[in-house]
Amino acid sequence: MGTDKPGLDMDTFSTTLLKHGLSLHHDVTETLQVNVGKLCNMACRHCHHEAGPDCSEIMSRDTMEEVVAYARRARFKTVDITGGAPELVPHIEYLVGNLAPLAPRVLFRTNLTAMWDHRRDWLPQLLKMHRVELVASLPSLNAGQAASQRGTGTLEKSLAMLRFLNELGFGREGSGLLLQLIVNPSGAFLPPxxxxxxxxxxxxxxxxEGIVFNDLLTIANVPLGRFRRWLESSGNFSGYMEKLSSSFNPATVPNLMCRSQVTVSWDGYVHDCDFNVADGLWHGPHRLHISSMPGGPIPGAPIATGEHCFACTAGAGSSCGGALAA
Amino acid sequence: MEEFYYSPEDLGKFGDIGKDAPDLAQKFFDYYGAVFAEGALTEREKSLIALAVAHTVQCPYCIDAYTRACLEKGSNLGEMTEALHVAAAIRGGASLVHGVQMRKVAEKLSL
Structure with a gap:
């Protein structure tokens, strides 16, 4: 297959919104999403950040202190810690331990394999102690597809970690320790x-496998980073973008996560969502550091958009919190 | 210029079949849609059956369409491959079971 370079004959996302009489702006911000960096033990082919073992972008201890201070000022309902693989970031225990008392709900996103490598360390126990909800990535139950997407042996390690988490109580009914799975497609198609x-x-x-969990969320692959490069090199880019744009569902727009969320990148700057971090789009016309933010984005403030936004509005919709519409 | 009897773009023109017999086409497509809707079987299960049948009737359009449908409905490659083996087993079995006929004829003709 030849390369598939962009040069698409389709409306931009903002034009599509206009045609449907819609606009995209912030509502009251309920969630603080913290991306602690691109360092990861894996280099998944679907990754919109191009995260991997060689990435040096990680959140410093000073920035973590700024994040904690911001969470104390703004008082979010939910704090969502993501990466890369947050397990690998130095001082992550400081961040988790200091954010946990500041929000009723704290989420920790894990690829499972990074946590497996640290299962005997303090981390799983710390997450249990603070009643942190785990959001675990498990794209496929097929070993071959998982290996192709994430690396050899990934499925086996992921299942072993899920069993370990079950033993700790995560995912078990009545334990109060929540375990969500997050499933994204193994290619250029929409999630089921x-x-x-x-x-x-x-x-x-x-x-x-004898594994239990609380909930499962589906999320679409976003055409950025390593996934976008694969789309282009495999000749799938045009078809995937046409699929996303032709599946635009206006009913998803009121529920888009960016309306009620602010994302802080590893260097402490403010974005409207994690995908905008990957695309280099910041919140507002200028780069804003969290140290200058008194609270969440002002309700009514516009949200920066790009063609990747079609991934969140296709079909049943998609977000870091799963599908958006029936 | 290369030409092919089957072209992927032609799958999208399936609806054109209604141009000269719209009533029949409408009846067919209504039926088709109803068959693949969630019922006693899930849409995912129906797509797996369709994938297996597509390989049995060896329709390139159907193989393309139901490979995509299976993936989008949440089936993985292991399940899809097993579905093809079910089709292959029935096709192969249908050949082999006619060996009973062969044996009957041969026995009648043989000393």
Missing amino acids: GQRQQEIKFRHDLHRK
């Missing part, structure tokens, strides 16, 4: 229905 996929994963994981 979230409810149907949850039923299937619950059945297969319990029957074949």
Whole structure:
């Protein structure tokens, strides 16, 4: 297959919104998402950040202190810690331990394999102690597809870590320790229905592996970073973008995560979502550091958009919190 | 210029089949849509069946369409490959079970 360079004959995302009589702006901000860096033990082919073992972008201890101070000032309902692999970032225990008392709900996103490598360390126990919700990435239950997407042996390690988390109580009913799975497609196609996929994963994981979990979220692959390069080199870019744009669902727009969220990148700057971090789009007309933010983005403030936004509005919609519409 | 009987773009023109017999086409497409809607079987299960049948009838359009459908409905390559083996087993079995006929004829003709 030849390369598939962009040169698309399709409306921009902002034009598509206008045609539907819609606009995209901030509502009241409920969630602080903290991206602690691109350092990761894996280099998944779907990654919009191009995260990997050679990445040097990680959040410093000073920036973590700024994040904690920001969370204390703004009082968010949810704090969502993501990466890269947050497990690998030095001082992550400081960040988790100091953010946990400041929000009713704290999420920690894990690729499972990074945590498996640190399972005997303090981290799983720390997350348990603070009742942090784990959001675990598990794109496929097929070993071959998982290996192609994330690396050899990934599925086996991920399942072993899920069993370990179950032993700690995560995902077990009545434990109060929540374990969510997040599933994204193994290629250039949209995710399946979230409810149907949850039923299937619950059945297969319990029957074949004895693993339980609380919820399952589906998320679309976003055409940025390493995934975009794969789309282009495999000849899938145009078809995928046409699929995303032709599947635009206006019913998803009121529920887009960027409306109620602010994302802080590893260097402490403010973005409207994690995908905008990857695309280099900051919140507002100028780069803003969290130290200058008294609270969340002002309701009514515009949200920066790009063609990648079609991934969040296609079909049932997509976000870091799963599908957006029935 | 290369020409092919089958072209991927032609799949999108399936609806054109209604141009000279719209009523029949409408009946077919309504039926088709109803068949693949969620029922006693899930849409994912129906797509797997369709994928297996597509390989049995060896329709390139159907293989393209139901490979995509299976992936989008949440099936993985292991499940999709097993579905093809079900089709292959039935096709192969259908050949082999006619060996009973062969044996009957041969036995009748043989000393």
